[in-house]
Amino acid sequence: MANQNAIVLLLAFVILLTDVATTVQGDSTKKTLVKYKHGKKYCDQGWECQGWSIYCCNLTITDYFQTYQFENLFSMRNSPVAHAVGFWDYHSFIAAASIFEPQGFGTTGKNKTFQMMEIAAFLGHVGSKTSCGYGVATGGPLAWGLCYNHEMSPSQTYCDDYYKLTYPCTPGAEYYGRGAIPIYWNYNYGAAGEALKVNLLDHPEYIEQNATLAFQAAMWRWMNPIKKSQPSAHDIFVGNWKPTKNDTMEKRVPGFGSTMNVLYGDSVCGQGDVDAMNNIVSHYLYYLDLLGVGREQAGPHEFLTCGEQVPFNPSSKSASS
Ligand SMILES: *[C@@H]1O[C@H](CO)[C@@H](O)[C@H](O)[C@H]1NC(C)=O
Numbered sequence: 001m002a003n004q005n006a007i008v009l010l011l012a013f014v015i016l017l018t019d020v021a022t023t024v025q026g027d028s029t030k031k032t033l034v035k036y037k038h039g040k041k042y043c044d045q046g047w048e049c050q051g052w053s054i055y056c057c058n059l060t061i062t063d064y065f066q067t068y069q070f071e072n073l074f075s076m077r078n079s080p081v082a083h084a085v086g087f088w089d090y091h092s093f094i095a096a097a098s099i100f101e102p103q104g105f106g107t108t109g110k111n112k113t114f115q116m117m118e119i120a121a122f123l124g125h126v127g128s129k130t131s132c133g134y135g136v137a138t139g140g141p142l143a144w145g146l147c148y149n150h151e152m153s154p155s156q157t158y159c160d161d162y163y164k165l166t167y168p169c170t171p172g173a174e175y176y177g178r179g180a181i182p183i184y185w186n187y188n189y190g191a192a193g194e195a196l197k198v199n200l201l202d203h204p205e206y207i208e209q210n211a212t213l214a215f216q217a218a219m220w221r222w223m224n225p226i227k228k229s230q231p232s233a234h235d236i237f238v239g240n241w242k243p244t245k246n247d248t249m250e251k252r253v254p255g256f257g258s259t260m261n262v263l264y265g266d267s268v269c270g271q272g273d274v275d276a277m278n279n280i281v282s283h284y285l286y287y288l289d290l291l292g293v294g295r296e297q298a299g300p301h302e303f304l305t306c307g308e309q310v311p312f313n314p315s316s317k318s319a320s321s
Pocket residue numbers: 054055057058107108109110111
């Protein structure tokens with residue numbers, strides 16, 4: 001009996017060996033496990049990019065985006081006048097990203113520059129939506145991203161009764177804007193909570209108490225379409241989205257501009273050269289510069305902006321406002 005077990009174990013080991021080859025990539029502390037299935041390469045890089053994904057074969061975010069870069073991008077967030085002092089940090093960002101990297105967040109693309117650009121784009125949205133750098137502020141208006149972690153004076157509780165069967169509002173809970181790309185409304189909290197396996201419908205406040213969760217909710221929004229018929233911001237940015245004839249006719253082209261369109265619709269896009277749009281674009285370009293990618297990589301105006309685009313989401317409540 002013991003012998004038989006040993007043979008089965010040995011067999012399993014041999015199968016494992018032929019299927020999995022271990023290579024060490026980059027710094028020697030990080031092991032990339034590689035296997036091939038139907039001619040496709042899948043990898044597992046441990047905690048940061050786990051679970052046999054094609055995307056885990058590429059550089060992960062910590063390979064090209066480190067603490068000092070996070071500190072550079074959000075240099076004023078812990079200044080005494082900021083509104084979420086001590087809340088946001090690099091560690092939370094990376095911990096949050098680890099569940100999305102196997103899906104391609106920051107791990108898609110032909111080269112490192114392109115991967116960095118997605119992080120700059122995502123953080124451009126984050127920085128703009130959480131900034132308190134309006135007017136003249138120390139360090140310039142773009143240095144104040146991650147100044148907030150929630151809406152300061154909500155005018156309502158953002159409970160939409162239309163969703164009372166799927167995402168009923170919990171008595172006493174308020175669904176005002178919270179997080180890194182703030183989410184609003186019971187149905188957005190409900191959907192995000194479902195995806196992240198956290199009961200946000202009963203406890204929307206978790207998002208302003210936990211920076212990892214606050215980043216995760218934003219990444220979830222970036223990685224998933226708001227409506228089934230629409231692409232995610234991620235798919236638009238990395239080029240997975242192929243515009244239809246209608247999209248092309250309505251000037252929705254792949255690029256940063258359309259990520260604003262799909263996330264905010266007509267509150268930002270289709271209105272010409274407005275501040276709401278320019279502020280997001282400025283954060284993105286500023287971060288490209290700080291990361292050493294350079295704003296010239298962002299491409300021409302018609303891809304970068306959405307002032308001339310017809311909104312994806314006219315007159316509907318989008319994830320953020
Ligand atoms: C990973 O990077 C390689 C180049 O290093 C690229 O060819 C490939 O498309 C990337 N994979 C994914 C899934 O983005």
